[in-house]
Amino acid sequence: MTVDHTAHARAQRTPAITPVLPTRSLRQGISLDDVTLVTDGFWGQLQQTNAAATLDHCREWMERLGWLENFDRVARGETITDRPGWEFSDSEVYKLLEAMAWQLGRRADLDLEQTFDGLVARVAAAQDRDGYLCTAYGHPGLPRRYSDLSSGHELYNLGHLMQAAVARVRTAGADDRLVDVARRAADHVCETFGAGRSGLCGHPEVEVALAELGRALDEGRYIEQARIFVERRGHRTLPVRPLLSAEYFQDDQPVREAEVLRGHAVRALYLAAGAVDVAVETGDDELLDALVQQWRRTVERRTYITGGMGSRHQDEGFGEDWELPPDRAYCETCAGIAAIMFSWRLYLATGGVEYADFIERVLYNVVAVSPSPDGRAFFYSNPLHQREPGDSASSSVNMRAEGSTRAPWFDVSCCPTNVARTLASVDSFFAATDGEGLTLLQYASGTYRTPALTVAVHTEYPAQGAIALTVLDAAEDPATLRLRVPSWADGAALTVGSEPVRTVTPGWSEVTRTWRAGERVLLDLPVVPRFSWPHPRIDAVRGTVAVERGPLVLALESGDLPEGWTIDDVRVRTRSLPERDGDGAAVRAALAALERADTSGLPYTAEQVPTGDAGEGALRLIPYHRWAERGPSTMRVFLPVQH
């Protein structure tokens, strides 16, 4: 794949309120002030809850646990010997600041602004004169600066600080206290780790952050520093603690030489996102090519049907190709968010529809799974099979990224604030422009404006497949409306104004014409439930099938089983197709009567265990993102098939 930089250069760079704004790219994300989601739509509602509950929830927890006071103690010059939180707890504060900044950009809110300013003041007070900022290192009683680059997370923390500042630059301008703090931190990083020096962070993140801060502040040396960090990685220079490996840190192989993502999933995906930024900014097509190939193989062989990534609890890591166990799927929420970051950047660079398809999958089946309806509890890992119901959600910290109920907070609490910042800016992934027309990547009710075309979208998607567009405003010249027909949407139909209905195939569907206000376009996506068959190489789900409905992966949850049925003895009859049932589906199934034909006591026998039917019926499947909302339960996405 070669990017046509001439085309890039042509694309008009308009200053936009968006998390990612490459200097050159084929597409540009629509500015957040050009999108207005309706508040009762799928994402509008989540965004509303995020603003109304989650932001406060996160702040309260971090206050309670002393993660905020860590900044005050550093500011006071205390000798700190009993610091609460992990080395990366500062980053949670920064991710919260980023979420608040996006939210403030959407809607003025004096209380929130004051809270934001208060937090920024506490952060700023803890910054050293030379720009260094960290509450876990480099101050009296704490280990010295950068004394443990592999695990210390200092640059990772600063990366999140810079991303918060990017949100601030884009929504409130560069003349801002948080932006000043981040700028001084970035300068410090460039001075400490610049060309001719050495060192990199065990947890990638500062790369993607430096690149965007460089774009936002037009500081080329931040981008150069991002490039240096990307190139410096992969040469086994990071000290490896016992029981870890260079692969864990992506330090085993240079980014441009790798064939697939590997090691710790969030690390790998943040790094890949930053590497796309570097490739795009430096015109490094070889690097971009490598990243496109890595994305492809990772999606083809190391990704769950939910779009979740990370097959292993051990090391929170990718597994090998085809290693995709549903029960022990780690699928960290943050890995989903990082996968969106990576995919979105590849979309902007290439315009490929596969990235938009993938982002939709992750949004509905990873990101939307995490928060509880009240926005005050979260999933950290997102397994696709729960054999035993977990404990009831408690009000205490969940030490482990496990359990079948959402938890209000975690000991390692990266996910809640990551969800918060993602939901606060989620509409930035919904529409784009090539400088001329409007591209709709995701379908959510609201209005979308580009200079050439403004449309209102009305839809009940994903519950319903009808997406009605009304042109609100249009330039006089012809303009292109580009609509994504999802990969699963065979038989989708498009009606433009009074023209006859036409069938459109998966991919981009484009209509170029002179538009007039009031004109209507109807895209009808077939969201009937369908079976999805796993590739035979995925050993862990051999002999099973999943059910999807539109972009939603469905799940069978114990609460929907007839009396006396157990989730793991269900056998789906695939001769009857699944039928609609609300926003889920109904499938025909039998209950297997598992007799033990036991001689040795071990569950391996000379004859196959006979599996007669102990029952039969239609079973309701619900959207996976809504599982475990009715208390502890058992659940399956992949259902064994009855032969």
Place this chain on the structure above:
Amino acid sequence: MTVDHTAHARAQRTPAITPVLPTRSLRQGISLDDVTLVTDGFWGQLQQTNAAATLDHCREWMERLGWLENFDRVARGETITDRPGWEFSDSEVYKLLEAMAWQLGRRADLDLEQTFDGLVARVAAAQDRDGYLCTAYGHPGLPRRYSDLSSGHELYNLGHLMQAAVARVRTAGADDRLVDVARRAADHVCETFGAGRSGLCGHPEVEVALAELGRALDEGRYIEQARIFVERRGHRTLPVRPLLSAEYFQDDQPVREAEVLRGHAVRALYLAAGAVDVAVETGDDELLDALVQQWRRTVERRTYITGGMGSRHQDEGFGEDWELPPDRAYCETCAGIAAIMFSWRLYLATGGVEYADFIERVLYNVVAVSPSPDGRAFFYSNPLHQREPGDSASSSVNMRAEGSTRAPWFDVSCCPTNVARTLASVDSFFAATDGEGLTLLQYASGTYRTPALTVAVHTEYPAQGAIALTVLDAAEDPATLRLRVPSWADGAALTVGSEPVRTVTPGWSEVTRTWRAGERVLLDLPVVPRFSWPHPRIDAVRGTVAVERGPLVLALESGDLPEGWTIDDVRVRTRSLPERDGDGAAVRAALAALERADTSGLPYTAEQVPTGDAGEGALRLIPYHRWAERGPSTMRVFLPVQH
């Protein structure tokens, strides 16, 4: 299950050279001086290599890494700030001493005796006046004694010291320097952690060790201390570090209330073994009942076909019921050894044949898998599926318990020395007596003597099924010869002297008569290869079958595939039964031609991927314990079935 203590009391307690000698039990292990294995038999050969190579290999590595010098530094009173090795490295030295002690008990060896004495002297010199002995705590520069009971492993270390001393008491008598050291350590433990005090070790081991040392030295208070530790556990008193859990330490539930083994597998199994000892010594039938039930459910639902236990790399732990992924099977070698320890104690207490069956499975398919033919490299984890060939065996330390080749040493190096002590005493599990007759639990060529009956066994088992016994000596009274017919041995035949051949069924087969020297008994076990079907509840191997041959689990390894075949595209045709092929088997199989029917890029599609045949042939399977002896390879135990 209730144990008949009257029966126990009747069983004659003869002083025997054996690792486990309960005060009361239904069976007693045969004394090691009453067994002589032939050196070219399966186990005789392993024992030979262990003595000739492994003992030295382990000592050399521990000398090189400074784990032995740790004792010298403590003895010298150095201030230690740079101690090499984990907190539990002392235990590796003790396990090596135990292995040496058993080996010295088998055959006098002046060089080995001198090496042994030299090591004991270094250990003894590091012991504190009050009996405390640890090179990782309690001395200048090190953390203070028992300051981290959860992770410190101090009592775990001392447990292994005591087990080494047991081997010494039984083989060389109680008047011994190592025994003195262990006795002082045990006294110290009783004083520090006795009744009215608190505390227990994060890694069980001292329980089983105290119980046996108590038996060996006739010290009731050691047994009482073991009882205290067993009862003290399960009340959530151990501090839990972040990311761990009380379950990990088996501190979530009292032993007598648990239903299944859970948490860290080696911890759970060592604890269970010690708890059996406590139950037997104190006549606590409720506790013994609970352990029998835990064994049963664990074997039925949490055990691999190899007998391996521990489904998770994360926490080296048991999974939930039916969570048995073949690729990520941890199946730590030490867990196999610990499972034998647990099972052997239940056999002695109850005489149940299922324990002997299970021990055989673990011996051939976990313990024998670990060492390389030269006895200088080891498997730590024992997966049942290898998708990618690992790196070549190197001469360096393997940081991870992973990889498809045996490694000479590990950062966490519990397995090599555990294999060494187990092989050095492996014949102790082969035969037993009820005080009157001879029970053969395992079949290995050699002679076995009890007061009533001495027999010579000649067999090529497990490669061949014929087991020929010749009576060498017999008492004048009738005596019972009890032979185990393995659970898989349907159609086994027994011929006693000139009597007609009779079919015997799995379980114990007993012949009681007046024996005369020269009489012959022939047991013919059907070691033809057979398919073994996993229980349908084991999701991870749905649609697959394994092949076993006698006690051996077989495996398909890439080196035995025709040109152009890949291990994961093999489909077995189960209409043809597997056939003999050397000590392995041959199966009919097809090579699946996997076409990608791809729309979205993800490996989940609306139609099942068609799997035409790209080839067909007979494939050779080898014993699993011999996999990876030809360099890095791919491997499967469970083979997908062609429908």
